[in-house]
Structures are given as C-alpha cells and as structure tokens.
Amino acid sequence: MLRIYNTLTRKKEEFSPIKDKLVTMYSCGPTVYNYAHIGNLRTYIFTDLVRRVLQYNGYKIKGVMNITDVGHLMEDSDDGEDKMIKASREQKKTPLEIAKYYTSVFFEDLKKLNIQKPEVIPKATEHISDMIKYVEALMEQGYAYETSDGIYFDISKFPEYGKLSGINLEEQQAGARVEVNLEKKSPYDFALWKKAEPGHIMQWESPWGMGYPGWHIECSVMSQKYLGTYFDIHSGGVDHIPIHHENEIAQNEALTKKPSVKYWMHGEFMLVDNGKMSKSLGNVYTISQLEEKGFEPLDFRFFCLNAHYRKKLNFTFDGLKAAKVSRERLIQSLYLHKTSNQKTAEEKLEKYRAEFMDAINDDINIPLALGILFSMVKETKSQDIYKLALEFDKVLGLDLDKLPPPKNQTDIPQDILDLVEKRTEAKKRKDFALADSIRDQINQKGYSVVDTRDGVVVNKLES
Secondary structure, X not given: OOEEEEOOOOEEEEOOOOEOOEEEEEEOOOEOOOOOOHHXXXXXXXXXXXXXXXXXXXXXXXXXXXXXXXXXXXXXXXXXXXXXXXXXHHHOOXXXXXXHHHHHHHHHHHHHOOOXXXXXXXXXXXXXXXXXXXXXXXXHOOOEEEOOOXXXXXXXXXXXXXXXXXXXXXXXXXXXXXXXOOOOOOOOOXXXXXXXXXXXXXXXXXXXXXXXXXXHHHHHHHHHHHHOOOEEEEEEEHHHHHHHHHHHHHHHHHHHOOOOEEEEEEEOOEEEOOEOOOHHXXXXXXXXXXXXXXXXXXXXXXXXXXXOOOOOEXXXXXXXXXXXXXXXHHHHHHHHHHOOOOOOOHHHHHHHHHHHHHHHOEOOOHHHHHHHHHHHHOOOOOXXXXXXXXXXXXXXXXXXXXXXOOHHHOOOOHHHXXXXXXXXXXXXXXXXXXXXXXXXXXXXXXXXXXXEOOEEEEEEOOO
16 A cells, blocks of 8 residues: 655545546656756656656556746746846857757756656746636636736635645744735735736737746646646645745635645755755756766665655765765675576565565655665575566666676676575575685685675686
C-alpha cells in the first residue's frame, strides 16, 4: 500500500488515484531565464522519484510540467521586473532566444540526471488566450477587479485562502512588511494579468489593453487544460507553498467551486554549507560546474537519494565526494555480482524485494530503500542479486544496467574472479585456511585481493 504525505492535510494518506491505474500529475516547471541550479534540480529529482515509485506500483502516468517563458516577476508578490525581460536586457538577446537556450540546457540537465520528462510540456506563451479567458471568468464571477496596472484576485472573496500554508492573514497584516499598492483592496491580492508599460517587449492584446499574464494563473490554466479541473498530484518545492500554490488553489477553487488537487506534495530546500544558496556568496552551483570539478551528474543524484525529500539536504563538496565514493563502491560490488555464476535462494530475494517495496511505499522513503540495496549487495556474489538490483534501479535511476567495470576490475580474467568467489565462500564457512590458500593462488597469478566493507577489491599487481 502506497502512502504519501499530503501537504494540504498535513498527514500521510493512502494513495488512491481518481481514475483506477492512471495518475494525473502536475509539476511546477522552470522559469527559463537562467541555468537551473542544484537546489532546483533536487526538486526535479524528487518529482522524478514520485513518478518512478508510482510506475513501480503499476500505475500509468499523465504528467504535465510547464515552461514559464513569461510572467514570472522577480518577486513572487507581483513586484519587480519580469525575469525573462531582465535576462533579455542583461544578456542582450530576445526573450525567445533566452527561453530557447535555457530550456535546452534544462532538458540536458534532466537527461544527465536520469530525470524522466513528463508526457506534456506546455509553454506559457502558447497559452495566453486560455489565460485571458480564465481571468475573464474570474472577473465575471466577482473574484477579480481591475486597477490601473492590472487585474487582481480578491482574496477576501475566498475565505479558505491560506489553507495549504496555514498562513493567518490578519496576523501577517498586523506585523509583516508588505509592499503597498494603494489600488489593491488587500496587500495580499495577487496579479492575474499585468498591464504592460510602454515599450514592454512581451505583451499581448487583452480586454484590458496590452499586457501579460501573472505567474500563478499560468499553472492553473495549463494544469486544468491538460489534466482537468480535478487531478491527483501537484508537486513542487516548499518555497511554492505560501504564495504560488496558495494562489493556485484560490484561483482554481473560486472558479470551479470544488477541490482542484487531491494530493499536494513538496520537496524541501537544499542548503549549501548549512546556509542559503546565494549568488553573492558564490555558492550557487550548476550540474556543469559539478562536472568541471570532476563529479558525474549521477554522483549528485546519488547524493540526493540519501536524504528524504521532506528533509532539508545540506550540500557540501565533502558530502558529494562521499557520495561519489559510495556510488563507486556500489558499482564495484554489483560488477562482481554481475560476473558471478552463483545463485541466490528465492526466499532471500523475495525478502529484499518486499523490504524495498515497503520502504518506497512509505512516503517515498528512498534513503531506507538505498540502505536495503547496500545490505543486499553484501550477500554472496550472485547474478540474481544483480538482476534484483536492476529491478530496484527502476526507482533509483542510477543506470545500474549500464555498469562499467570498476577501474580496478577492468580486464580481470574470469578464472581470477572465480577464485575470488571461492575465497568468499570459504570465509563465509569460516574455513580461513582455505581462504588464505586461495588468496595465495590469486597472488601467484599476479593479482591482489582486499576485503572492504562494501565488498572485495581485486587489483593487478605491478610487475
């Protein structure tokens, strides 16, 4: 039984999709004005793991992830400049060129990290007419009003505002510093449509003059267009809870008069050296920058798998180095399993299979599932263990079906590997005299054998 944590109800719930074996899922996508950093990518790895666990449980998925290429301002509270416009000015390229380039880089990063692409990937700029109709409908029903600079959602008309984040607006208004737009009925009313200033390079005709959409309306429109007015899962980072997703709920439920999402799921922040990522601190890293430092993208994916998605993850280069070493040891051990001719009892395999399933079905507990894999590979070397690891990798996404021989296992003859296996069996039977004798045979053939906590390491002796 799959159980997931629902941010809306603040508890784990048994997962039951709206339509039998089809799961409808919307994930907030990137604003393509710059490179995705590792904090962003942790969220996409989390979403990927949710997809993979659902697939492992036999579900089919219709996933949607938007591409925001207009409408996302520098501040979530409708203040500042559009991120795409700012990037266009600074990089001296058109918004279309900016969006095309960074969208391409984003999907290259997803491919490097083995993150599955969702089934539908709509762009905001291709759905402007749908957004205008949505805003018109909200206005007709009395949920929105016009000011000199745009159309705003009136949160006083939606009494349930704040139910996702638990925010108390009265307390917030009493003590918070909020930029005041005197035409807004409440500081927390949010933009559905912004009227364009003269010379604004991204604008469209609308009933309210030339303008462009607010960020929040984009996700409401595209999720409902492709998944319907009620769908199973909406995912994103925890930073989206208090504003972006709260605003989505208000728009959606004001218009449809019913819940729009069954399960809200959010991934926690990534810290860097126990602090916030900041360009001023020089600690905002991309996958390409990690590669330049000698790490493989899957080292970073593996690093992320070691923390539960609802726990903060502290990134350090020492931590990434440890993850790299641990992944290499896993590859080394699995390679020995892959090249073994031994068998493993079906009861033992079934035990590991059941433990793995229990772990991933307990709110996507990947760290526990990974621990089960590491326990399993310490068993006597067997192709059965390797094949089961490949089954687990459908969730983990570590490319275990493309195992290269570990550096110190390259070109080791099969007769040496057979002797290593016999020595391991002898040690398990506590026949240490035989184990020592086999080790001597291996040495005489020009190889060394060393026991480590993650398995046996074989090296060719220098002549």
